[in-house]
Amino acid sequence: MEHEKTFRTKTGFCHILSDKIILSRDGIIGNVAKITVGNGISRILLIYSTISIFLIYSAYSSFQKGENVSVLFFGLLAIFLIYGIIKSINNSATPIIERSKIKEVKFINAKVGLTRSRFEILFEDENGKLKKRLIMLPGSLNDGTNETEKALTIMKGERILAT
Known part of the structure; x- marks a missing residue:
């Protein structure tokens, strides 16, 4: 199988492959998100x-x-x-993002007690429109600090996020 790097997200896992990013949902929160949001917003x-x-x-x-x-x-x-x-309105809930279609990746750090850390990925969808995909990282009650560090290390190591 292809080498992948994985980190936890708010609702599941983010798998970084050589050609794409795959977001999978897991557990109760992921199942609720799948029902309410699906693959679109x-x-x-x-x-x-x-x-x-x-x-x-x-x-x-x-x-x-x-x-x-x-x-x-x-x-x-x-x-x-x-x-x-x-x-x-231009956000996306797509579970698969082709790495070649990524235009920009930003990391936004958490504001303690108010927000979660997240990645904002600006990419071109299959119709050629620019969309934004948020990857929400786990909160402070779910070992968010350590998971954020792990996610940052993976994203920088894979050269998706500029150092």
Whole structure:
């Protein structure tokens, strides 16, 4: 079998092969992600859009009743979700990325207690469109620091991430 290097992710494992990167899902979190997201993000964006529409409707109803605090709360929450939808529109959940199609790889370190470390891979999909694939690394409760170091070592060793 071809030589591969593997590290843990939030929902499974990332396998670095000589010609491609394969993301596999494992365990309970991976199974839930497989059901809700699948290999595309359109389903989750549709869910967020539905929630945003409901929040906008709730803000409008509260406005008609003169409940200004509710208007502000529902409105801000809807704006936050819409911002997330717009920012995520070019994201991909593809499990296989050809290394030859990768344009750029960034590493974003975790903000303690707020975010996880992650890789952002900008690549060209089969239709020639630029897409972004996030590889979320394990959090602090799952030995995230050690797994992040291991992932960084592998990505730099394979010359996917610039040193």
